[in-house]
Amino acid sequence: MTVQTILKHSYRIAQKDLMELFRNRLGLVLLIVMPLFMMVMVGFIYPTNGTISDLQIGVVNEDAGLQGQFMSNQVFLPALQGINDQTHMLVMSNISSVDDLKDRVQRGNLEGGIVIPANFSESLMSGQQGTIIIVSDESNPQISATIRSALTGVFDAIGTQFAEQQLNTTNIAVVKPFNIQTQGVVSGNPSYFDFIAPGIMAMTVMMSVMTGLPVAISQEKEIGTMDGMMVAPVNRLSILLGKTFAQTARGLIQGAIILALAIGIFGVTIQGSILLVFALLLLGVFSFVGLGIVITSFTKDQETAQMLMMTLMFPMMFLSGVFFPIQQMPWYMQTISQFLPLTYASDALRKVMVLGAGVPQITNELIILVAFGIVMIAIALPVFRRMMTR
Amino acid sequence: MDTDNIIEVKNLTKTFGKFTAVDDISFEVKKGEIFGLLGPNGAGKSTTLRMLSTLSRPTKGTATIGGYDTVKHDMDVRKLIGIVSEKMIIYNRLTAKENLRFFGSLFNIPKDTLTKRIDDLLELVQLTKFKDAQVGTFSTGMRQRMNVVRALLNMPQVLFLDEPTLGLDPQSSVEIREFVRKLNQEQGTTVIITTHMMLDADLLCDRIAIVDHGKIIALDTSTNLKKIISGADTMIVKLEIANLTPDMTATIKALNCADAITQDNSTTLHVIVHGDEAFDSIIDAVRKKNGKITSMANLQPSLEDVFLHITGHEVRDSADQKIPMEHGPKRFGGGQRRVR
Numbered sequence: 001m002t003v004q005t006i007l008k009h010s011y012r013i014a015q016k017d018l019m020e021l022f023r024n025r026l027g028l029v030l031l032i033v034m035p036l037f038m039m040v041m042v043g044f045i046y047p048t049n050g051t052i053s054d055l056q057i058g059v060v061n062e063d064a065g066l067q068g069q070f071m072s073n074q075v076f077l078p079a080l081q082g083i084n085d086q087t088h089m090l091v092m093s094n095i096s097s098v099d100d101l102k103d104r105v106q107r108g109n110l111e112g113g114i115v116i117p118a119n120f121s122e123s124l125m126s127g128q129q130g131t132i133i134i135v136s137d138e139s140n141p142q143i144s145a146t147i148r149s150a151l152t153g154v155f156d157a158i159g160t161q162f163a164e165q166q167l168n169t170t171n172i173a174v175v176k177p178f179n180i181q182t183q184g185v186v187s188g189n190p191s192y193f194d195f196i197a198p199g200i201m202a203m204t205v206m207m208s209v210m211t212g213l214p215v216a217i218s219q220e221k222e223i224g225t226m227d228g229m230m231v232a233p234v235n236r237l238s239i240l241l242g243k244t245f246a247q248t249a250r251g252l253i254q255g256a257i258i259l260a261l262a263i264g265i266f267g268v269t270i271q272g273s274i275l276l277v278f279a280l281l282l283l284g285v286f287s288f289v290g291l292g293i294v295i296t297s298f299t300k301d302q303e304t305a306q307m308l309m310m311t312l313m314f315p316m317m318f319l320s321g322v323f324f325p326i327q328q329m330p331w332y333m334q335t336i337s338q339f340l341p342l343t344y345a346s347d348a349l350r351k352v353m354v355l356g357a358g359v360p361q362i363t364n365e366l367i368i369l370v371a372f373g374i375v376m377i378a379i380a381l382p383v384f385r386r387m388m389t390r
Numbered sequence: 391m392d393t394d395n396i397i398e399v400k401n402l403t404k405t406f407g408k409f410t411a412v413d414d415i416s417f418e419v420k421k422g423e424i425f426g427l428l429g430p431n432g433a434g435k436s437t438t439l440r441m442l443s444t445l446s447r448p449t450k451g452t453a454t455i456g457g458y459d460t461v462k463h464d465m466d467v468r469k470l471i472g473i474v475s476e477k478m479i480i481y482n483r484l485t486a487k488e489n490l491r492f493f494g495s496l497f498n499i500p501k502d503t504l505t506k507r508i509d510d511l512l513e514l515v516q517l518t519k520f521k522d523a524q525v526g527t528f529s530t531g532m533r534q535r536m537n538v539v540r541a542l543l544n545m546p547q548v549l550f551l552d553e554p555t556l557g558l559d560p561q562s563s564v565e566i567r568e569f570v571r572k573l574n575q576e577q578g579t580t581v582i583i584t585t586h587m588m589l590d591a592d593l594l595c596d597r598i599a600i601v602d603h604g605k606i607i608a609l610d611t612s613t614n615l616k617k618i619i620s621g622a623d624t625m626i627v628k629l630e631i632a633n634l635t636p637d638m639t640a641t642i643k644a645l646n647c648a649d650a651i652t653q654d655n656s657t658t659l660h661v662i663v664h665g666d667e668a669f670d671s672i673i674d675a676v677r678k679k680n681g682k683i684t685s686m687a688n689l690q691p692s693l694e695d696v697f698l699h700i701t702g703h704e705v706r707d708s709a710d711q712k713i714p715m716e717h718g719p720k721r722f723g724g725g726q727r728r729v730r
């Protein structure tokens with residue numbers, strides 16, 4: 001049996017499956033309605049801020065100083081450190097340049113940053129406002145808003161302290177010594193929909209193979225048509241591949257529908273490349289195929305497959321940070337979420353769609369997804385072979 | 391190996407957990423033969439067929455089709471066979487033609503040949519008019535005809551039919567039977583058919599294997615099987631008694647000459663008897679109980695009687711009572727038990 005024959009058979013099987021899908025009117029309607037519901041529901045239940053601590057913040061200090069005096073190092077940063085020692089809200093690290101900072105925010109290494117411009121000391125010492133720029137990750141509006149309000153609060157407090165000090169020594173002070181400007185990594189003003197749309201897309205497409213595959217195969221076993229394929233000189237791999245192709249196509253169609261809805265109805269904009277978005281979705285599918293095959297091998301009938309799908313889908317939906325930022329979850333949930341491929345797929349997708357990231361910024365996610373996919377397929381194929389030759 | 395034998399089965403066994411569904415069966419089928427597997431629900435007919443058609447792996451034993459082992463050379467076997475299984479293998483949302491084209495594409499048939507073959511097959515079962523209608527809209531009889539021609543797309547040398555007339559009306563049953571016979575005569579297709587309907591087996595099969603509890607308990611031509619009864623000075627008596635009582639039945643049952651007895655309806659008994667005095671003894675016994683015999687006939691033995699005679703119980707399960715397959719042993723226990 002040549003590779004060509006295997007592929008030809010799987011193509012015929014995929015074609016047949018899709019033909020059946022498109023004849024199923026109700027199924028088609030649900031294909032569109034389901035993600036629409038999800039977006040609307042989640043979009044309107046905008047979650048409120050929880051308590052957030054240990055935000056990773058980068059500090060870029062470009063302060064050139066004035067006559068050997070550095071207001072940033074001598075006054076501002078110690079004050080910030082002092083307040084943070086009590087609240088533990090931030091974990092600060094020094095970053096060399098603004099570009100580096102933005103890059104790290106895009107990669108997700110940092111959740112936001114503070115930039116102290118070159119004229120900071122000069123402005124302050126000449127009695128003007130010193131500007132501080134807050135950089136935040138807008139693909140995650142919740143975190144972004146939290147960082148802004150937290151830092152603004154801190155700076156106000158420092159500012160008051162500073163003004164009092166100055167008043168004591170010089171008798172002149174600027175009432176609000178710091179001019180705080182916020183700045184996203186990309187231009188525009190992303191909404192919560194920008195945050196959830198990539199997640200929902202990743203989830204729908206990946207779930208479609210993980211759950212669609214077991215359902216599609218067990219259904220054919222149950223009604224008996226599987227025997228028709230099994231009794232033909234067709235490699236078992238062709239059946240698996242064909243079904244996977246069909247489910248992937250279904251998933252991608254659904255993904256495209258979500259994207260269209262997100263753009264058309266919810267005003268979501270895509271910063272990165274659309275091609276990369278779909279490539280990521282495909283990679284997401286690849287990372288889940290193995291899991292789908294394993295589930296297929298263990299489910300005897302359609303009902304079990306459906307139930308298993310619901311059981312797996314819900315925790316995965318919430319643990320992968322599709323709807324709520326992972327940073328809000330308790331530590332043990334955060335740990336679990338690190339083992340779910342959906343976490344990485346939706347993260348990467350979010351970076352591309354909202355932050356305009358390219359391949360270099362998401363290499364970590366790409367590597368993890370590929371590795372997860374390969375490991376799962378390596379586990380799945382022997383399991384599947386055993387199931388087919390019972 | 392006998393070159394005439396297209397199928398050779400040796401010590402074929404299938405167990406599900408502790409339960410033995412097919413128990414060490416062996417038989418051969420000649421090229422061009424119509425071979426029947428006859429037995430009650432749960433006898434192991436479908437399991438046997440699934441093993442022969444490579445759908446299920448034997449626990450023990452071997453089977454070859456056209457010289458190819460069903461496990462080691464499953465792909466070669468698949469090219470030679472067609473199967474009509476208990477569940478219809480057709481997609482309701484596809485049209486008749488789309489169904490056939492899909493299944494045909496799984497065999498390496500050139501496109502033109504396939505197109506022509508599909509047209510011919512549809513014509514053969516009078517479905518040409520409906521070729522572009524979704525199969526879901528068809529009647530059961532039409533769907534089964536589709537299902538049968540689907541199995542013929544690769545022009546198989548061996549056709550497996552698992553209860554092909556199940557759930558069909560008499561008219562459709564006759565059509566399927568005639569179709570299979572014609573196929574066998576004109577194409578020389580070897581046919582293995584399972585059924586629990588004696589009529590199917592009797593009318594169609596060259597040889598019949600009677601299967602019970604996973605074992606073949608008799609294997610011969612219909613005529614020879616019936617001789618098991620008529621040869622051994624055994625007779626089948628159909629007895630109608632207007633005022634039949636359970637007491638009367640018990641009395642007849644107790645007679646020396648009575649081998650087995652079943653009650654057909656409230657007034658009719660079916661008795662397998664032996665010996666010269668059997669008729670007289672029965673009449674005496676009924677008279678003693680003041681029974682009124684309205685008719686008494688010496689019947690030609692049917693396969694039903696053969697089954698009853700050999701196994702001591704009836705093939706009572708009928709098509710309309712068919713229980714959906716469950717996991718775990720399902721035993722025949724419906725009809726009356728042997729009374730000897």
Ligand SMILES: Nc1ncnc2c1ncn2[C@@H]1O[C@H](COP(=O)(O)OP(=O)(O)OP(=O)(O)O)[C@@H](O)[C@H]1O
Nearest residue numbers: 406411430431432433434435436437717718719720
């Ligand atoms: N996959 C399975 N797992 C467990 N038991 C099974 C399985 N398949 C069949 N059996 C059992 O094996 C026995 C034989 O089943 P089989 O379907 O071969 O009978 P059959 O002769 O075809 O009967 P029927 O007339 O009902 O079709 C039954 O008791 C059935 O419950």
Ligand SMILES: [Mg+2]
Nearest residue numbers: 435436437476
């Ligand atoms: Mg059966």
